[in-house]
Amino acid sequence: ETGVTQSPTHLIKTRGQQVTLRCSSQSGHNTVSWYQQALGQGPQFIFQYYREEENGRGNFPPRFSGLQFPNYSSELNVNALELDDSALYLCASSSGQGNEQFFGPGTRLTVL
Amino acid sequence: DAKTTQPNSMESNEEEPVHLPCNHSTISGTDYIHWYRQLPSQGPEYVIHGLTSNVNNRMASLAIAEDRKSSTLILHRATLRDAAVYYCILSLSGGYQKVTFGTGTKLQVIP
Numbered sequence: 001e002t003g004v005t006q007s008p009t010h011l012i013k014t015r016g017q018q019v020t021l022r023c024s025s026q027s028g029h030n031t032v033s034w035y036q037q038a039l040g041q042g043p044q045f046i047f048q049y050y051r052e053e054e055n056g057r058g059n060f061p062p063r064f065s066g067l068q069f070p071n072y073s074s075e076l077n078v079n080a081l082e083l084d085d086s087a088l089y090l091c092a093s094s095s096g097q098g099n100e101q102f103f104g105p106g107t108r109l110t111v112l
Numbered sequence: 113d114a115k116t117t118q119p120n121s122m123e124s125n126e127e128e129p130v131h132l133p134c135n136h137s138t139i140s141g142t143d144y145i146h147w148y149r150q151l152p153s154q155g156p157e158y159v160i161h162g163l164t165s166n167v168n169n170r171m172a173s174l175a176i177a178e179d180r181k182s183s184t185l186i187l188h189r190a191t192l193r194d195a196a197v198y199y200c201i202l203s204l205s206g207g208y209q210k211v212t213f214g215t216g217t218k219l220q221v222i223p
Binding site for chain 2: 004035040043045056057058090092100102103104105106
């Protein structure tokens, strides 16, 4: 059974650029959540996708957007990057309500 | 959104039990209590979750207060591998929408 994978591992961008981060959910999981984790802080919920539909969103501006594909993999897109977007971006998958989430290793984004 | 409060850090001696507290005084009736831990340079890892009753699994035990306003994660015998940041979170109906992780408790295990 393959766990949650994320790509790329690290990424460096400059202010104003756009970035796409990718996540492959664990086999059989139909729910994917994305989190942003700043240094020294806990993960902050960005949004969740369930069966290709957005299923909840945290306090993040519209320039943070996402997609979920029929195979339940997912993308996080961030437009007009700002310095404060520098963080570890985590993806987590689960098989439904009340079940444990399995996290990927994260993508470390640095915005210069 | 319901919030949780945890001590910033705790220490434990190796092979001794550890009790990690969490306060969640604004918990609603349908909020599940989840515990995750995060080792350095890794994504969080599920530990345990519960709704009203105490729960046990191979990793830990979860003791939930009768009024559900607090809970305690119990590691029965701390090992060096248990050194991590432990997060207590609440999720509406267990669905993880809009969960708030907070800053967690950094557990140090002393050999």
